[in-house]
Amino acid sequence: MAHLQLKDVTVTFGGLQALNRVAFELKPGEILGLIGPNGAGKTTIFNVITGVYKTSGGEVLYDGERLAGLRPHQILSRGIARTFQNIRLFTAMTALENVMVARHCRSAASVFSSVLRLPSQKQEEAAVREKAMEALSFVGMSSYAYEVARNLPYGLQRRLEIARALGSDPKTILLDEPAAGLNPAESKALMEMILRISETGRNVLLVEHDMSVVMGISHRVAVLDHGELICQGRPEEIQCDPKVIEAYLGTEESTA
Structure with a gap:
């Protein structure tokens, strides 16, 4: 069974249609x-x-369960974690504390036991x-555990976001432009990291x-254009697909 399935997902904001009947699946251990x-x-x-937006039509299934109506923290607890385009760290906290925050969804301690510091x-x-x-070690940041997040270089802040997502022990991780602003060496290290995430059996939507x-x-690779899924397949197929080329480069007529 696929971990994650989108079935004809449609999203509208007033008169704007952001997604139109988008359908794809993310299989165990796959990078899509x-x-x-x-x-x-x-x-x-x-x-x-x-769970940030509601669908106007269609459904999202995770391990066969419909996610409609669940709040973001409930979806996180089911095993789906994400990063963001713009870094959203707790800048006054250490790298270790940022990752520890992500474990709240796995915590069983009550407020009473926390206040009294019970065994x-x-x-x-x-x-x-x-x-x-362990999550910091996975992304190569063990030595930065006690550094305040705002003092970390940009590339390490990007890694820390991934470590925080991994800290929730997800089965599926959604990475939103993780290479943005990275230099070639950092991008290469990022690619190796994502491959290692996949090798642990997790699936990645990138x-x-x-x-x-x-x-x-x-x-x-799946390709979107104006809210519609226009193509999906192996990377080598996508690079040669006329619809993909047109979506990115335009035709001579549309360019004119």
């Missing part, structure tokens, strides 16, 4: 690149999956800290404008 021109609806799909709460906090350190990243690591 989601590309398209600016305004094509890529981030809208992320917001629908994570059960202390044990859980130690476990949360250990898991957060929105990215850097085509070398998308085509270099995606198992499949």
Whole structure:
């Protein structure tokens, strides 16, 4: 069974149709690149999956369960985590604390036990800290655990966002332009990291404008244009598809 399925998902805002009957699935361990021109609806799909936007039609299924009506934190607890186009870290907190925050969805401690610092709460906090350190180690940031987030270089802040998403122990991770602003060496390291995420059995939905990243690591690529899915297939198929070329470059007639 596919972990994540979109079935004819439609989203409208007043008279604007942001998505029109979009349908695709994300299989276990798969990296699916989601590309398209600016305004094509890529981030809208992320917001629908994570419960920020409601669908006007169609449905989103995760492990066979409909996600409609669930709030973002409930969707997170089911195993779907995301990053954002613009970095959204807790800038006054350390890297470790940023990742520990992501474990709240796995926490069983009550307010009562936290206030009184009961042994059960202390044990859980130690476990949360250990898991957060594992996530930082995965992205190569163990040595930055106690650095305040605002003091980290931009490239490390991007990595920290991914570590925080991993800290919630997701089965599916949605990466929204993770290579934005990275230099070539950082982009190469990012590609290797995403491949390692896939090798753990997690599936990845990747929105990215850097085509070398998308085509270099995606198992499949889906292409959006004006809210519609116009093509999906293997990277080598997508690069040669006339509809994709037209969506990005335009025809001579439309350019004129």
